[in-house]
Amino acid sequence: MNRVSRHSSLTNPSHAWTRFKDLLFSGPLEKAFSEFESLRKAFPAKPPPIKLYNSLLKASLKQSRPDLVSSVYKDMILSRVPIETRTLNLLMASLCESGRLGDARRVFDSMSEKGCKPDGVSFRVLVSGYCREGLSFRGLELLNEMGRFGCSPDRKIYNAVVSGFCRENKVVQAERLVERMVKGGVFPDEVTFTVRISALCKAGKVLEAYRIFQNMKGDNGSGFPRPDVVTYSVMLDGFCRKGMLDEAEELVALMKSDGLSMDVGCYNIWLAGLVRNGKLLKARSVLVEMVEKDVKPDVYSYNIIVDGLCKEGMVLDARSVLDIMRDNGISPDVVTYSCLLHWYCKKGDIAEANKTLEEMMRDGCFPSISTCNVLLQSLWKEGRISEAELLLEKMNEKGYSLDKISCNIMIDGLCKSGKLNKAIEIVDGMWLHGSAALGGLGNAFLGLVDHTTNGKKCLPDLVMYSTLIDGLCKAGRLDEAKKKFAEMLARNIAPIQLFTTHLYIITVSRVNCHRLFVSSEIWKRRVAIQIQKHITF
DNA sequence: ATAGGGTTAG
Numbered sequence: 313m314n315r316v317s318r319h320s321s322l323t324n325p326s327h328a329w330t331r332f333k334d335l336l337f338s339g340p341l342e343k344a345f346s347e348f349e350s351l352r353k354a355f356p357a358k359p360p361p362i363k364l365y366n367s368l369l370k371a372s373l374k375q376s377r378p379d380l381v382s383s384v385y386k387d388m389i390l391s392r393v394p395i396e397t398r399t400l401n402l403l404m405a406s407l408c409e410s411g412r413l414g415d416a417r418r419v420f421d422s423m424s425e426k427g428c429k430p431d432g433v434s435f436r437v438l439v440s441g442y443c444r445e446g447l448s449f450r451g452l453e454l455l456n457e458m459g460r461f462g463c464s465p466d467r468k469i470y471n472a473v474v475s476g477f478c479r480e481n482k483v484v485q486a487e488r489l490v491e492r493m494v495k496g497g498v499f500p501d502e503v504t505f506t507v508r509i510s511a512l513c514k515a516g517k518v519l520e521a522y523r524i525f526q527n528m529k530g531d532n533g534s535g536f537p538r539p540d541v542v543t544y545s546v547m548l549d550g551f552c553r554k555g556m557l558d559e560a561e562e563l564v565a566l567m568k569s570d571g572l573s574m575d576v577g578c579y580n581i582w583l584a585g586l587v588r589n590g591k592l593l594k595a596r597s598v599l600v601e602m603v604e605k606d607v608k609p610d611v612y613s614y615n616i617i618v619d620g621l622c623k624e625g626m627v628l629d630a631r632s633v634l635d636i637m638r639d640n641g642i643s644p645d646v647v648t649y650s651c652l653l654h655w656y657c658k659k660g661d662i663a664e665a666n667k668t669l670e671e672m673m674r675d676g677c678f679p680s681i682s683t684c685n686v687l688l689q690s691l692w693k694e695g696r697i698s699e700a701e702l703l704l705e706k707m708n709e710k711g712y713s714l715d716k717i718s719c720n721i722m723i724d725g726l727c728k729s730g731k732l733n734k735a736i737e738i739v740d741g742m743w744l745h746g747s748a749a750l751g752g753l754g755n756a757f758l759g760l761v762d763h764t765t766n767g768k769k770c771l772p773d774l775v776m777y778s779t780l781i782d783g784l785c786k787a788g789r790l791d792e793a794k795k796k797f798a799e800m801l802a803r804n805i806a807p808i809q810l811f812t813t814h815l816y817i818i819t820v821s822r823v824n825c826h827r828l829f830v831s832s833e834i835w836k837r838r839v840a841i842q843i844q845k846h847i848t849f
Numbered sequence: 850a851t852a853g854g855g856t857t858a859g
Binding site for chain 2: 402405406467469473509541578
């Protein structure tokens with residue numbers, strides 16, 4: 313930095329703000345913010361121009377820092393800069409991202425009294441917010457309002473709602489909306505089709521999805537958009553999760569012959585598919601291919617490999633991947649360390665687990681709720697209740713709240729330690745109060761439960777019922793187990809869950825009830841048939 | 850700022 317600009321930025325606020333802008337676009341956000349605060353203190357009467365405020369909001373949003381977004385916004389109000397539509401769009405995006413849809417809607421509704429008019433972006437932000445939260449009907453309602461504000465829906469906003477309906481399995485609504493798009497002269501593109509393919513794959517209907525994919529592939533002049541890298545990726549993921557590795561490999565070849573090159577996201581799907589199906593050697597060769605093709609593996613790629621190696625018990629190899637990562641300029645993150653931690657906890661190697669935890673903190677990675685769950689499970693399962701409570705208290709202090717996985721861990725622990733009735737009581741309570749039902753377990757839980765900002769409850773799921781039913785069967789309480797199974801079906805929980813690392817399956821026969829871990833295709837089919845039989849019992 | 854894809858924990 314030269315002397316002149318340094319000197320002028322100390323005395324001239326507009327130079328200072330120009331210099332600050334460079335810092336914001338080049339340096340880390342933390343640094344920019346501390347500079348922002350000191351400049352605001354140095355020139356309290358000279359706030360930055362509105363454009364800079366907007367950039368600051370945008371940067372905070374991009375880094376997923378809603379706390380910074382709201383502090384910038386508060387500062388804007390205090391310094392009385394005129395608020396623009398753009399500012400409020402950014403604020404709404406941030407509120408949607410942190411699940412505060414109600415607040416986002418209030419901002420939207422108050423736009424006119426702030427002297428701003430909602431534009432196309434305002435609608436897109438809020439509509440996609442609704443759809444992402446599983447409230448596609450509300451998204452559609454808002455889309456229908458656009459005309460009154462002189463806006464007309466474009467392809468992106470239609471796709472957002474179509475995607476929402478597909479995710480919610482509301483096929484008819486999705487198709488109706490596509491028809492309406494066409495009538496309005498907005499033609500479906502590869503995204504419109506890809507969301508449908510994605511939804512079908514997630515529902516386990518991979519062949520149905522493939523039919524649509526083939527329609528897109530075929531050059532019969534039917535007006536279908538061509539599949540792009542994402543379409544291929546979604547299809548590839550579908551095949552991999554069904555264990556259809558031959559089809560997956562064919563698809564990879566097809567994609568290349570189609571003139572498309574795999575990007576890092578697509579490679580990661582392929583890597584994860586191979587690792588999940590035990591093809592670690594092949595995964596390694598794919599990693600080599602990535603480097604050859606100059607597609608740089610990212611933190612996801614390495615984490616997939618680290619996790620795969622840990623699951624195969626090759627923890628030394630997993631550790632060595634961390635060095636390879638660092639050599640390639642990728643820092644291990646909280647997921648990388650959590651994978652190692654999971655392995656050590658599973659082996660009961662407390663010393664190595666603690667070492668990993670320390671290393672993780674030293675590396676600047678803070679434990680996530682998943683990390684806590686790994687520790688919680690390990691302590692809880694070994695009956696180290698007081699240590700588990702200590703962990704929960706710490707989590708409480710740091711502002712974590714229990715999620716679905718944590719709840720399942722607790723229920724599992726109760727079942728395994730013979731407190732079956734307590735477990736049943738809590739699961740019943742969860743239908744009414746979500747994870748708050750765990751509050752009855754003691755003080756350590758009270759602060760941790762249902763602090764979710766979006767008010768969504770943690771409801772019992774297949775894994776939780778599997779745990780309960782398994783516990784009841786082992787205790788010889790078969791009639792109650794059957795009752796729970798029926799209750800589960802009545803609650804619309806399917807007894808078979810696709811797309812998890814392991815397949816959780818419950819079979820209830822007259823004499824016994826098993827919860828099985830099944831990973832081979834033949835077994836999946838066989839058990840699926842058994843389940844068909846039981847659904848009617 | 851804005852539609853579709855990828856990693857960990859039961």
